[in-house]
Amino acid sequence: MSQSLSTTNHSRDIAGLKYIYPVMSRRAGGLSIGINFNTNNACNWRCIYCQVPDLQRGSAPAMDFELLAQELRFFLDQVLHGNFFDQYAVPSEHRLIKDIAISGNGEPTSLPDFDKAVALIGKIATQAGVFPAAHFVLISNGSLMHQASTQAGLQALAGFGGEVWFKLDSGSEAGRKLINNSVQSQSRLLANLKVASQLCPTKLQSCMLSFRKQLWIASEKQAYLQLLDQIKKQDIAIEKIMLYGIARQSFQPEAAELKKMDLNEMQDFAADIKAMGFDVSVSD
Numbered sequence: 001m002s003q004s005l006s007t008t009n010h011s012r013d014i015a016g017l018k019y020i021y022p023v024m025s026r027r028a029g030g031l032s033i034g035i036n037f038n039t040n041n042a043c044n045w046r047c048i049y050c051q052v053p054d055l056q057r058g059s060a061p062a063m064d065f066e067l068l069a070q071e072l073r074f075f076l077d078q079v080l081h082g083n084f085f086d087q088y089a090v091p092s093e094h095r096l097i098k099d100i101a102i103s104g105n106g107e108p109t110s111l112p113d114f115d116k117a118v119a120l121i122g123k124i125a126t127q128a129g130v131f132p133a134a135h136f137v138l139i140s141n142g143s144l145m146h147q148a149s150t151q152a153g154l155q156a157l158a159g160f161g162g163e164v165w166f167k168l169d170s171g172s173e174a175g176r177k178l179i180n181n182s183v184q185s186q187s188r189l190l191a192n193l194k195v196a197s198q199l200c201p202t203k204l205q206s207c208m209l210s211f212r213k214q215l216w217i218a219s220e221k222q223a224y225l226q227l228l229d230q231i232k233k234q235d236i237a238i239e240k241i242m243l244y245g246i247a248r249q250s251f252q253p254e255a256a257e258l259k260k261m262d263l264n265e266m267q268d269f270a271a272d273i274k275a276m277g278f279d280v281s282v283s284d
C-alpha cells in the first residue's frame with residue numbers, strides 16, 4: 001500500500017534518510033525537499049510554536065558531507081527517475097520539485113562549515129537539472145548572520161539563485177523574548193537583516209498566533225509596522241513579507257495555550273503592510 005504524503009505530514013524520517021526529508025508544502029504548492037542539518041534537534045532559540053520534538057538548546061553537529069551528497073543524489077534520482085511520487089501517491093498536479101529548502105530541526109546556520117554544505121547542495125542539484133528551475137531556500141532565524149560561515153553560505157546561496165527566509169515573529173524585543181525565547185535587540189536584528197539582504201535576496205516570514213493576550217495584539221502590530229518603517233529608512237531590501245499561521249502541532253510546553261489567528265485579521269494586517277509598499281502574502 002502506498003503511503004500518503006500530505007501537507008501536514010512533515011515527518012523528518014519518512015524517506016528513511018538522515019539529512020533529506022520530503023514535504024508536500026502548502027506554501028510551495030508541490031514537493032519541497034527539506035534538508036535537515038540539525039539532526040540532534042538543537043537550536044539556539046526555543047520558539048513556542050516549534051514543532052521539533054525533544055528540542056534542545058545548541059548547534060547543529062558536524063556534517064557527514066559524504067553521506068549528505070550520497071543521500072541527495074539518491075533522493076533526487078528517486079524523484080526524477082524513480083517511483084517516489086507513485087510510492088507516496090502524490091497527486092499528478094503536485095508532481096514537481098518546487099524547492100530545496102535548508103530547514104531543519106534547529107537553526108541551520110549553526111552548522112560548522114555551513115557554506116560548504118550550501119555549495120555542495122547547490123552543485124548536486126544543478127548537476128541533476130533541478131536548479132535553476134526549482135527554488136533554493138534557506139529557512140533561518142537570522143540570528144547568526146555575523147558568522148563568517150553564514151555569510152559565505154549566503155553568498156553561495158545567492159550564486160545558485162537562492163533566497164533567505166528570515167524569521168521575524170515580533171517587532172519588539174519583549175515580543176521576541178516571549179515567542180522565540182531569544183534575546184535579540186532591535187539593533188542586532190536590523191544589523192542581521194542588513195547583512196542577509198546585502199548577500200542574498202531576503203524574505204521575512206512571520207508566524208502570527210494568539211498567546212496569553214500578549215502576541216500580535218494592537219501594540220505588537222504597531223511595533224511590527226514601526227520596525228518595517230526602520231527597515232525602509234535603512235534601505236534594507238526585503239523581497240517579500242510572508243505571514244503565516246500555526247498549522248502544525250507545537251511540541252513546546254506552551255502548545256495548549258497557542259491559538260490560531262483569525263484569517264481576516266491576518267489579511268487586514270497584510271493590507272497595512274502592503275500600504276507601506278511591501279509585497280506581502282498570507283497563509284493560515
Ligand code: SF4
Nearest residue numbers: 043045046047050106
Ligand atoms: S528557530 Fe525554528 S527550529 Fe529553532 S526553535 Fe524556532 S521554530 Fe524551532
